[in-house]
Amino acid sequence: MAESLAVVPGSFDPITLGHRDVIERTTGLFDQVIVGVADNHAKQALFSLEERLELIEECVAGLENVRAAAIRGLLAEFCRQVGATVIVKGLRGGQDLGHEEPMALVNKELTGVETIFLAAAPAWGHVSSSIVKDVAKHGGDVSSYVSPGVRVALLRQLGRSVQ
Numbered sequence: 001m002a003e004s005l006a007v008v009p010g011s012f013d014p015i016t017l018g019h020r021d022v023i024e025r026t027t028g029l030f031d032q033v034i035v036g037v038a039d040n041h042a043k044q045a046l047f048s049l050e051e052r053l054e055l056i057e058e059c060v061a062g063l064e065n066v067r068a069a070a071i072r073g074l075l076a077e078f079c080r081q082v083g084a085t086v087i088v089k090g091l092r093g094g095q096d097l098g099h100e101e102p103m104a105l106v107n108k109e110l111t112g113v114e115t116i117f118l119a120a121a122p123a124w125g126h127v128s129s130s131i132v133k134d135v136a137k138h139g140g141d142v143s144s145y146v147s148p149g150v151r152v153a154l155l156r157q158l159g160r161s162v163q
């Protein structure tokens, strides 16, 4: 039987422990998982695509059957090319659903790829890359929200001292 493959897409600027939780839970549902990194046209990224890929590799090290890849065009087309029939996204509540539902429907119309939503675990429901960047920018401690490597990269990128 063919192996099942899911894509967990996002801008991951940077990857948080909330993202990691969704990726880990996805490994329990599919044989292989690709963490797909794309630019969100609505957001100005702090890290380059290459830097985000490296930070994902560091954060998901230890999770089996997970790899990271850049998505440079349409997510739906990327899924078709790699043979993934499912997109998995974490949902942190109604606001996320309002944003994600149209994308899920368009992706389905484009190539037939389905989207499955995982409810964010309560421990991570309030965590987002945007909040983490804002906390770090203002000198707050982000070590509960991101992996050690991401924390260091974030502080360096923001020109703050790393302790």
Ligand code: PNS
Pocket: 009, 010, 011, 012, 037, 038, 039, 040, 041, 043, 071, 073, 074, 075, 076, 102, 103, 104, 106, 107
């Ligand atoms: O983490 P984000 O910012 O919510 O992720 C959004 C992302 C990157 C998954 C979305 O912008 C995307 O799929 N971009 C790739 C281009 C694409 O397929 N656009 C049409 C979406 S219906």
